Amino acid sequence: MIRMVVVLLAVLLIAVPTAMTGRGGGNFYVPMLVAVGTPMHEAATTGQLILVFTSVTAMLVFHKYGHVDWKLALIIEPPTTLMALVGGYFSHCVSGTSLKLILTGLLVLAGFCMLLKVSERPLSPKKHVGFWHREFASNAYVVNLWLVIPITAVVGLAAGAVGISGGSFKVPLMVLACGVPMRIAVGTSSAMVAATALMGFLGHTAGGDFNMGYALPAACAGAVGGLIGGKLAMKTKSRNLKKWFAYTTLVAAVFMGGNALLTQ
Numbered sequence: 001m002i003r004m005v006v007v008l009l010a011v012l013l014i015a016v017p018t019a020m021t022g023r024g025g026g027n028f029y030v031p032m033l034v035a036v037g038t039p040m041h042e043a044a045t046t047g048q049l050i051l052v053f054t055s056v057t058a059m060l061v062f063h064k065y066g067h068v069d070w071k072l073a074l075i076i077e078p079p080t081t082l083m084a085l086v087g088g089y090f091s092h093c094v095s096g097t098s099l100k101l102i103l104t105g106l107l108v109l110a111g112f113c114m115l116l117k118v119s120e121r122p123l124s125p126k127k128h129v130g131f132w133h134r135e136f137a138s139n140a141y142v143v144n145l146w147l148v149i150p151i152t153a154v155v156g157l158a159a160g161a162v163g164i165s166g167g168s169f170k171v172p173l174m175v176l177a178c179g180v181p182m183r184i185a186v187g188t189s190s191a192m193v194a195a196t197a198l199m200g201f202l203g204h205t206a207g208g209d210f211n212m213g214y215a216l217p218a219a220c221a222g223a224v225g226g227l228i229g230g231k232l233a234m235k236t237k238s239r240n241l242k243k244w245f246a247y248t249t250l251v252a253a254v255f256m257g258g259n260a261l262l263t264q
Contacts, residue, residue, distance in 0.1 A: 003036055004214075008221040011050055015225020019058035020233040021245040022189030023167035025051065025222075027107070027252035031259040038214075045204035046215040048088070051197035053219040054226035055167075055190045061230030062187030069136045069188045072180070076148050077192040080156030080166060084196045087160025088203020100260035103158060107253035110172045114246035141179040148173060160200035167193045168249050175242070182238040186245075190230070 010032050018025035029050050033043035062068050127133060132143040151173060152166075159166035167189045174180040174188065204210065233241060 004217065007033070007036060007218055011218050011221040012225045015050070015054045015222045016229040016232065017244070017248055019054055019190070019226040019229025020186075020236065021167075021241065021248055022058075022171050022186035023193065023245075023248070023252075025054060027168065027256050029222075031255050034259065041204065042211055042214075044088075045201060045210050046218060048197045048201035048204060049210075049215045049219045050222035052194055052201060054222035054229075055194035055197060057223045057226035058230035058233075059187065059190040059194060061227065061234065062183075062190055065187075065234055066137055067183050067187030068191050069134070069180070069184055070191070072134060072136070072143065072174075073188050073191045073195075075132070075143070075145070076152050076170075077195055079149050079153035080159070080170075080192065081195045081199045083153045083156035084160030084166070085199035085203045087157040088200040089206055090161070090203075097260050100256050104253050104257035104260065107168055107249055107256060110168055111246045111249035111253060113172055113176055114242055114249065116176075137184065139181050139184065141181075143178045143180075147177060156196055156199075159196055160203055166196050168252060171245060182242050182245075183233070186233060186241065 011029065014025045014028045014032070018028065029047035030040075030043050033046055034040055038046065059068060130144065130146045132145055134141055134143055152170065155166040155169045170189045170192060171182075171185045174185040175182055180188070201210075236244070
């Protein structure tokens with residue numbers, strides 16, 4: 001009973017700040033669940049379900065305020081979702097330590113990149129194959145599909161295998177590579193994180209790692225945190241939201257790196 005209370009409180013505290021930044025919190029959920037004695041593969045499965053609940057409630061808030069670019073999500077999310085299912089199913093076949101260390105390095109890179117000041121670039125009027133000129137909510141940006149789709153596919157594979165969402169990489173990709181405004185990137189990422197986490201969860205569940213009595217209460221706590229985090233994001237200035245994303249990403253890198261070293 002005490003263990004469950006600790007888990008629920010921890011999930012709630014993690015869900016709020018990570019929902020604010022469009023990530024979901026898988027970088028934190030899995031190490032936390034392992035720390036309280038949950039087997040690794042069960043922790044990954046539970047973490048994915050928490051991500052689904054957290055991201056869906058946050059996404060509903062962002063959608064209410066018009067900050068979810070559904071067309072953008074529908075274009076770049078399918079490769080991630082498919083590969084998350086593959087990664088979740090084959091997670092037993094891969095040693096997680098090396099993958100976690102690689103992801104730790106990428107999280108550090110993503111965090112520091114988000115601290116960089118990026119000046120607005122003029123949009124070229126020329127249209128090239130694979131470069132999608134998108135207008136949404138009075139904003140215009142160009143999505144380089146040659147770059148975005150392969151990266152999101154790799155992110156989905158790793159996310160599904162380890163039990164994270166991939167939002168830590170999708171938000172910087174949208175903001176830095178495509179010029180998507182921060183709040184729209186966060187809202188759109190929330191929708192994509194929910195889909196990726198669902199496929200990862202189904203893949204893990206197919207492998208027999210789902211404990212319903214343990215996972216559902218934790219997922220409900222994540223849903224509450226996602227709702228609170230989404231509402232707080234609406235009250236946070238975009239530049240502060242970007243800094244918050246960067247700092248929490250660096251903290252996530254420390255958590256994942258420490259977990260990788262401790263579980264060797």
